Ligand code: DX5
């Protein structure tokens with residue numbers, strides 16, 4: 001074990017339900033349910049129909065969610081030229097704002113912009129993007145989001161190679177001395193949660209596993225129990 005490694009027992013696991021799979025006509029009710037179940041963050045997926053094939057929501061909905069949520073909003077921008085919308089999303093209530101490395105041409109500047117507006121800045125890696133793409137900005141990041149599906153839709157299957165990606169991101173953050181949490185997003189469920197935690201993830205996004213369940217409150221609680229089952233076992 002190298003010096004600076006962050007073992008599971010020193011990491012706080014955070015559960016971030018993705019409202020993409022919630023009932024959009026009942027967002028307040030669904031958010032309240034996952035908050036009762038112990039959600040730490042509310043994950044909001046913003047898609048523009050260009051960077052990804054799907055279109056979802058924009059700042060007005062984020063603002064409405066902010067009014068009812070009691071947990072910080074983790075806003076995941078799957079849009080081209082994300083720098084154009086940083087102010088809009090921070091003003092709408094984003095506490096954490098992440099941009100894709102594949103979509104941000106001047107990534108360093110965009111990270112600085114997000115932080116200057118008072119939000120936590122994260123960078124997202126698609127499944128085909130190597131961990132090394134973060135190397136030059138790693139020291140500035142508040143968190144890293146590893147996509148474990150190709151972005152665009154909820155309910156897809158977890159890509160198993162994501163576990164190695166999480167390990168490589170961890171090693172890279174370790175190398176530059178940045179203890180930024182690693183978030184994982186896509187196909188997370190009670191079965192793979194312990195494995196992503198063991199690989200180094202500490203923020204778990206889940207859409208389908210929570211909102212397609214009969215009882216989202218109980219599913220949130222069960223996901224945390226599954227994630228916490230690895231406590232103490234990470235080398
Ligand atoms: C996918 C989104 C995810 C999605 C996760 O592009 O970024 O946040 O909502 O949903 P599940 O957990 O169903 O894969």
Ligand code: ZN
Nearest residue numbers: 018045076185
């Ligand atoms: Zn997401």
